[in-house]
Amino acid sequence: MLNKYSVLFIGVLSVLFSSVSANDFNANTEILEFNGYLETRVGVRIMDDARQKDASIGEVRLQLETEQEFDEVTLNIVTDFVYDPVLDVYPPDLENGEGVIDLRQANIVMSPVDFMDIKLGRQLLTWGTGDLLFINDLFAKDWNSFLIGRDVEYLKAPTDAIKVSMFFNVLNVDIVYTPVFDSDRFIDGNRITFFDRMTNTFRGRDQPLSVDKPEDAFDDDELSLRLFRSFGANEVAFYYYHGFWKSPAGVNPLSGNGLFPALEVYGASIRGTVAGGIGYAEVGLYKSDDSAASNPLSRNSELRLLMGYERELALELTGSLQYYVENKQDYDDYANSLPDDSIVDDKNRQVITVRFTKLMLQQELNVSFFNFYSTTDKDGFARFVTSYKLSDDLKVESGFNYFYGKYQYTFYAQFEDSSNIYAAIRYAF
Amino acid sequence: MKLLSFLMSLVMLMISSPAYTMEGEEVMKKALQAFYYQGHDQSAKAHMEITDKQGRKRIRDFVSLRLNLGEKDGKQKYYVYFNKPVDVKKMVFMVWKNIEQDDDRWLYLPALDLVKRIAASDDRTSFVGSNFFYEDVSGRGLAEDSHELIDETDQYYILNSTPKNPENVEFTRYKIWIDKNSFIPMKIDYYDKDFIYRHYETLEMSNIDGYMTVLKAKMEDKRTGGKTVISYSSVKYQQNIPDKIFSERYLRKVPKKYF
Numbered sequence: 001m002l003n004k005y006s007v008l009f010i011g012v013l014s015v016l017f018s019s020v021s022a023n024d025f026n027a028n029t030e031i032l033e034f035n036g037y038l039e040t041r042v043g044v045r046i047m048d049d050a051r052q053k054d055a056s057i058g059e060v061r062l063q064l065e066t067e068q069e070f071d072e073v074t075l076n077i078v079t080d081f082v083y084d085p086v087l088d089v090y091p092p093d094l095e096n097g098e099g100v101i102d103l104r105q106a107n108i109v110m111s112p113v114d115f116m117d118i119k120l121g122r123q124l125l126t127w128g129t130g131d132l133l134f135i136n137d138l139f140a141k142d143w144n145s146f147l148i149g150r151d152v153e154y155l156k157a158p159t160d161a162i163k164v165s166m167f168f169n170v171l172n173v174d175i176v177y178t179p180v181f182d183s184d185r186f187i188d189g190n191r192i193t194f195f196d197r198m199t200n201t202f203r204g205r206d207q208p209l210s211v212d213k214p215e216d217a218f219d220d221d222e223l224s225l226r227l228f229r230s231f232g233a234n235e236v237a238f239y240y241y242h243g244f245w246k247s248p249a250g251v252n253p254l255s256g257n258g259l260f261p262a263l264e265v266y267g268a269s270i271r272g273t274v275a276g277g278i279g280y281a282e283v284g285l286y287k288s289d290d291s292a293a294s295n296p297l298s299r300n301s302e303l304r305l306l307m308g309y310e311r312e313l314a315l316e317l318t319g320s321l322q323y324y325v326e327n328k329q330d331y332d333d334y335a336n337s338l339p340d341d342s343i344v345d346d347k348n349r350q351v352i353t354v355r356f357t358k359l360m361l362q363q364e365l366n367v368s369f370f371n372f373y374s375t376t377d378k379d380g381f382a383r384f385v386t387s388y389k390l391s392d393d394l395k396v397e398s399g400f401n402y403f404y405g406k407y408q409y410t411f412y413a414q415f416e417d418s419s420n421i422y423a424a425i426r427y428a429f
Numbered sequence: 430m431k432l433l434s435f436l437m438s439l440v441m442l443m444i445s446s447p448a449y450t451m452e453g454e455e456v457m458k459k460a461l462q463a464f465y466y467q468g469h470d471q472s473a474k475a476h477m478e479i480t481d482k483q484g485r486k487r488i489r490d491f492v493s494l495r496l497n498l499g500e501k502d503g504k505q506k507y508y509v510y511f512n513k514p515v516d517v518k519k520m521v522f523m524v525w526k527n528i529e530q531d532d533d534r535w536l537y538l539p540a541l542d543l544v545k546r547i548a549a550s551d552d553r554t555s556f557v558g559s560n561f562f563y564e565d566v567s568g569r570g571l572a573e574d575s576h577e578l579i580d581e582t583d584q585y586y587i588l589n590s591t592p593k594n595p596e597n598v599e600f601t602r603y604k605i606w607i608d609k610n611s612f613i614p615m616k617i618d619y620y621d622k623d624f625i626y627r628h629y630e631t632l633e634m635s636n637i638d639g640y641m642t643v644l645k646a647k648m649e650d651k652r653t654g655g656k657t658v659i660s661y662s663s664v665k666y667q668q669n670i671p672d673k674i675f676s677e678r679y680l681r682k683v684p685k686k687y688f
Contacts, residue, residue: 035515069685109682117682126542153540167678230676233525233533271546276531278546310548316555318548362481362655363558392487392514428516 036063036429043149043422046400051193051204056420057148059084063104072112078105087191097142097157097185104158119163124156125176127226127237129269129280131355132370133324135304136239136267136284138224138246139176142185147192147415149401149422152385157185161222171229178222178243181214183260186247187415195414197343198251202414211248211258220244234272239284241265249288249299261289261298277311285329293330296337301329316359324351343409346376364389372412379405379413398423453576456586456607462501463612465568467640468666470496472687475661479559482654488513489557492688496670503528506675507567510683511557521680522557526567537680544677553598560648560657565629574603584609600627611641626651632658638666663688 043057060083068075080102092099107121128137132155145154161178187194189208196203203209214220222243229236241264248258267284284304292298304327310320328334331347338344352375357368365388373380385399400421405413477489490513498504507524511517521537534547552564573593580587586607592598599621606616613634619627633645642664649656665687674684 035518037516111682117678124540124542126544153538156541165678167673172678228677235677273531273533276550278548280546310546312549312551315551316549320548362479362653363555391485392516395516426516428514 032066032068035065037426038062038429039424039426041150041422041424043420045417046402046419046421047417049193049204049417051189051202051206052191052418053086053205055086056191056418057150057422058086065105072110074109076105076107076109079103095182115167117165117167119165122158122160123163125159125161125163125224126156127174127239129271129282129308130306130324131308131310131320131322131353132372133306133322133351133353135282135306136226136237136241136265136269138222138241138243138263138265140182140184140246143187143247144185144191147187147401147418149399149420151397151424157182171227174224174226174228176222176224178224180217181220181222181244181260183211183213183244184246188258192415192418195409197409198256202417209248209258210255211260212252212255214244214260234270237269239265239267239269241267245288245299250292250295251297253297259298261292263288274309275311277309279309280307282306293333294337296334296339296342300331300334303327303329310355313356316363318355318357320353320355322351322353324353325349348376349374349411350376361388374405374410374412377405377410377413378407379403379410381412381415393428395426395428396424397426453578453588453590454571456578456612457574457576457588457590457605458502458571459612460605460607460614461568461571463641464614464643466497466501466505467642468497468638470494470668470670471664471666472668472670473661473664474688475659477557477559477561477657477659479657480655487558489559491557494670494674494684494687496672496675498672502571505567506672508675508679508684510688519683521683523675523680524567525675528570532563532567535677535680542681544680559659560627560650560655561659565648579604585615613641613643624651633660637664640666 039061041057041059041061042055044054045052045056062081063078065078082100082102087098089098090100092101094101094103103122105122105124107119107123109117109119111117125139126137128134134141139159140157142154142157146152159178159182160180161176164175166173189203190205193202193204223241225240227238243263244260245263248260250259250261251257252259264287265284267282269280269282271278271280286302286304288299288301292300304325306322306324308320308322310318313319326349328345328347335344351372353370353372355368355370357366359366365386367386368384370383371380382402383399385397387395387397389395400419402419403412403415405416407413408416472492472494474492475490479487479489490511492510492512494508496506498506505526507526509522511520511522519539523535525533527533531550532552534549536545536547537543538545552569553562555561556563556566574590575593577589578586579589586609588605588607589602590605591602592600595601600619601622603617603619605614607613608615611634613631614629615631617629618625628649628651630647631643632647634641634643636642643661644664645658645660647656647658668687670687674687
């Protein structure tokens with residue numbers, strides 16, 4: 001059986017070599033130029049968690065990046081070499097980003113015709129309007145990185161896909177095809193303890209979550225579409241996704257393993273200038289597996305809505321406010337299907353976020369505070385990051401991630417014992 | 430008679446002073462066009478050296494593309510691609526400069542593949558951490574100040590410009606020396622009351638493709654003791670940079686053929 005890497009690898013190589021003639025190589029004899037950084041990042045938990053190590057993060061990371069331009073094709077490679085004694089796993093697992101190598105990007109970009117751009121290979125993908133809230137961006141996220149205090153760029157996990165973008169006068173189209181389902185790097189207990197509602201217990205690195213992941217090439221695939229255009233500086237987009245829940249949203253009743261039920265999403269977004277700031281709204285209808293409505297082991301269909309506004313409050317100070325809601329589409333079926341004494345979620349999970357970002361000292365000092373608060377779950381997640389550039393090459397950074405809540409089982413509150421503080425130093429070259 | 434001559438001179442003053450300001454405004458208009466609107470489009474490599482009071486240096490290298498839309502004092506689009514420092518390499522900053530309303534600004538972050546709209550609208554904030562403001566780089570609206578021609582030498586028109594909405598800016602007024610031949614501003618002193626706290630100087634210029642072009646300039650902040658010297662190279666005009674370059678597509682796919 002061809003696995004996904006050989007499929008992509010062969011694809012990338014064949015396109016590369018078919019479009020790069022021998023002459024091009026002669027014309028581009030520059031020595032490979034690398035950029036990147038070397039970083040050390042350490043952090044500790046501020047709560048006791050017997051299921052985890054005291055260190056929340058402790059790693060040395062070398063990122064190397066290179067870009068090669070051939071006649072019609074650009075090759076991008078970004079890869080991280082990681083020494084991470086906290087996770088303590090060293091054989092490279094490119095899919096889950098574990099081990100000593102985390103390949104972030106390995107793709108080629110070309111424009112076979114004037115109105116079309118193609119990006120093929122391992123890539124980072126983002127669209128949609130939310131700030132750290134995602135509705136129609138169903139590209140893989142790395143929630144572990146986000147919660148333990150890595151740079152926010154690591155919230156995005158790479159996807160092995162082909163992206164075809166077409167640009168016309170009336171409308172632009174993005175088509176992203178992922179031959180094999182790329183899940184989130186989800187919270188499984190190995191780094192961050194989570195609450196397991198099936199067993200009513202917390203699970204950490206002693207009993208991490210196993211999953212049954214759909215992984216048949218071209219069968220368990222994903223398709224993401226975006227139709228978008230601008231009206232002046234205002235942007236309108238429509239989205240479609242066909243694939244699977246990106247993090248486990250179901251349970252195999254026999255094995256207890258996490259499952260990724262099928263998922264289809266229809267969505268839309270707008271973004272533009274509103275009252276001296278930027279306003280945006282996004283909506284998505286998440287249609288879960290057919291049987292999900294009355295299956296307590298599978299996540300319900302949901303309608304998700306987001307509204308946000310960001311503006312400058314004072315010199316070098318911006319603030320933003322977002323309102324987000326997840327509405328369970330078959331709430332009665334869901335509630336009725338649960339066994340007695342189960343935790344019953346609200347029909348509408350609502351979240352409000354605020355962000356303040358302040359730049360100081362000729363923009364070398366950056367202070368950012370972000371807070372998620374769920375008015376329905378009565379829990380939240382506060383993120384604080386401050387960074388200072390000692391020079392163009394050297395940056396120090398420090399921050400905390402604090403989880404809180406009234407009940408131990410809700411979305412943010414379950415991570416309370418993983419609350420952490422961290423610091424990093426990064427040398428860029 | 431004395432009263433009559435006084436009234437006469439008062440009338441004269443009332444007639445002549447608007448004409449006098451008109452002239453100042455005319456000179457300023459030409460200066461803005463010479464400084465910010467040369468050619469239909471422009472591409473340039475910029476190198477900034479930012480030095481603080483302690484003498485520590487920071488570098489910004491970027492390529493900028495600029496397109497005029499229509500009139501020579503109307504809307505423009507800017508595309509700024511960063512090369513240095515390396516932590517911002519490949520980031521793109523895009524501006525649609527508006528005249529009557531706030532500019533539209535975007536930032537592309539390649540590490541996240543994120544196209545971000547920027548809410549910040551204050552034009553008098555530092556451009557990429559330098560001593561230049563956004564407004565120094567893209568131009569301040571002619572109508573935002575009253576421009577008075579206060580002196581004229583063989584070489585310069587000297588203007589005194591006073592903000593119409595002083596609460597929006599950090600200066601009380603600025604005095605500007607404009608080269609009579611090229612209309613390029615050679616020197617600007619920004620006053621906070623009577624104190625010159627900020628000083629601009631054109632250090633080098635050259636005729637490129639028929640357009641007098643600033644190749645080196647300096648901005649000093651006397652209060653912080655910092656200064657920035659910006660040098661331009663590979664300046665190219667009239668490349669027929671299409672409007673579509675200034676869109677989301679080209680934030681992701683850098684239009685290097687115009688660099």
